[in-house]
Amino acid sequence: MTIRVLVVEDDFRVARVHVDFAHRVDGFAVTATARTAAEARSVLAARPIDLVLLDVYLPDESGLDLLGELTADAIMLTAASDGATVRAAYARGALNYLVKPFTAEQLADRLTAYRHYRALVAAERPLTQAEIDRCWRVLHDGDRPAAPKGQSAVTVRLVSEALRGAARPRTAAEVADELGISRATAQRYLAALARDGIAEVQLRYGVTGRPEHQYRWASVTSSR
Known part of the structure; x- marks a missing residue:
């Protein structure tokens, strides 16, 4: 299964970096980019998107407004790090939150965790509570710091x-x-x-x- 990604970022150079980072992760394909919330809505109306990599600071409106409308999953990639914005993003459905600047490895960790999460929730039968709990743990597995040098x-x-x-x-x-x-x-x-x-x-x-x-x-x- 290929996870179809939309990158919403107003700076075309930063967008290009995010596209490159995402393409390095197995199972992900960036099928579109958008500079504004309006462009993102047009893309979402025209083609299937599984995951949106979304900035808060967009030229026409806050990415948080767009986030609240999404039926696709979303991970925030933004310079906004104040607590109110983080709370609003999670309240409106963001599955993860990564503050710029970040490395390719940091994004890859979160995308890989998201891919594993998608595989778990793909079951066509009802999930047990233990499986639902595991979904949450798997989804945030990439948030943990990497093992220090010399540690397994x-x-x-x-x-x-x-x-x-x-x-x-x-x-x-x-x-x-x-x-x-x-x-x-x-x-x-x-x-x-x-x-x-x-x-x-x-x-x-x-x-x-x-x-x-x-x-x-x-x-x-x-x-x-």
Whole structure:
């Protein structure tokens, strides 16, 4: 399945970059571009579009106004980073939000996650709650920071999931036992998550008085 993309961006040079970035991702084809909301409406009326890559700042009106009318899915690609705009974009149906300037890899991560999400919701039968929950996780899988140099992306994901699914703060030893890795490795990955703000760390003093680090999924990321 090829996902048909419309790029809505008033700067033709930036639009060309977005088109190039999207074409590098398997399964995506940019079938049209538009400089204004009016041009975008004409394209949407004339041909099938699956995904709109949409800017907020358009010459004729706000991209947020167009967003509220879309029946196609949308990902915001914009320089607007204020909280009110972000909230409005999500409230009007944006599936993701990427602030300019961004790299080809950052867009590719989100497009790949969107492709996986589309595959999950393509089922012709009713989805279970677990499958719906998985759709949300898959859709935002590309939002996570890339694994730091020298770290395995797979291990980052496993440690993250072990922490996110926990009902209480966990120690490196507990995570290590669950995943079958060394305590030192678990500690290193947990510390990296804490540095990135993905996890929160606190100290617990045991019977010997020696402090022990405990980690929990940060509240600001708990909805992912």
